Amino acid sequence: MIALSVNLNKIALIRNSREGNYPDVVAHGRTCLDAGADGITVHPRPDQRHIRPDDVRGLAALCARRQVEFNVEGNPFAGPQGSYPGLLPLVLETAPQQCTLVPDSNDQLTSDHGFDLERDGARLEPIIQQLKDAGIRVSLFMDPDKAQITRAREVGADRIELYTGPFADAVLQQSPEVDDIFAAHCAAAEHALQLGLGVNAGHDLNLINLPRYRTLPGLQEVSIGHALTVDAISMGLSDAVAAYVNCLSGK
Numbered sequence: 001m002i003a004l005s006v007n008l009n010k011i012a013l014i015r016n017s018r019e020g021n022y023p024d025v026v027a028h029g030r031t032c033l034d035a036g037a038d039g040i041t042v043h044p045r046p047d048q049r050h051i052r053p054d055d056v057r058g059l060a061a062l063c064a065r066r067q068v069e070f071n072v073e074g075n076p077f078a079g080p081q082g083s084y085p086g087l088l089p090l091v092l093e094t095a096p097q098q099c100t101l102v103p104d105s106n107d108q109l110t111s112d113h114g115f116d117l118e119r120d121g122a123r124l125e126p127i128i129q130q131l132k133d134a135g136i137r138v139s140l141f142m143d144p145d146k147a148q149i150t151r152a153r154e155v156g157a158d159r160i161e162l163y164t165g166p167f168a169d170a171v172l173q174q175s176p177e178v179d180d181i182f183a184a185h186c187a188a189a190e191h192a193l194q195l196g197l198g199v200n201a202g203h204d205l206n207l208i209n210l211p212r213y214r215t216l217p218g219l220q221e222v223s224i225g226h227a228l229t230v231d232a233i234s235m236g237l238s239d240a241v242a243a244y245v246n247c248l249s250g251k
């Protein structure tokens, strides 16, 4: 079974376009779980363009009550900014089951690459250890590069999250490169599994590209937000979550 973790960033993005708390991010998280999602993901960014620290606190409490996985993603090197305390303090305070470290700069539109661990591995190692000492599983956002994935194991990661943006784009463009891209993801996943790393995936996954991506060897979890939220506009949130759950199970 591949777990579906629904990313609620885009619900928060709509909420932030007005004062107040409408739509309520935690209530939408509850709806996703009621509809069959296995967990919740958020990716707070220092500028708080969508998820705010209080969303992380509220969703941590929801996931703890429901005994489901909470996954917080973000840049471990981003320091405090305004009321954003920095990823590490926020994660250590809210103790999600999983923290996915992502090498985004603060001003990035969205995540668009995995870690270069030749560059960042040494400074990531103590951060990974600190999170693991707090009982938090650590996943690293990675491109499908075997040498980099070997380094992910060496610096102490429990899992990798394969960055699926280029795969999703190739499916969208009906590019002939999609076969090579997916083959590289399969080889990377096999390599990770051989090293004892768990395999997650995410970015721009949707109901069109998932039927293929779900066949990735050993895939444990996908986190999906953007497309699922768009689908929810026409389908309704509960039905959209159910459609992704069904799609992941091959129905």
Ligand SMILES: CC(=O)[C@@H](O)[C@H](O)COP(=O)(O)O
Binding pocket: 009, 010, 042, 043, 045, 073, 102, 109, 110, 111, 141, 202, 203, 225
């Ligand atoms: C790491 C990843 O792929 C997602 O968390 C994605 O970056 C969502 O972030 P935005 O919703 O800010 O685009």
Ligand SMILES: NCC(=O)COP(=O)(O)O
Binding pocket: 007, 041, 043, 073, 161, 201, 202, 203, 204, 205, 223, 224, 225, 226, 227, 228
């Ligand atoms: N880790 C990927 C994620 O959480 C959601 O990405 P997207 O579906 O919003 O592109």
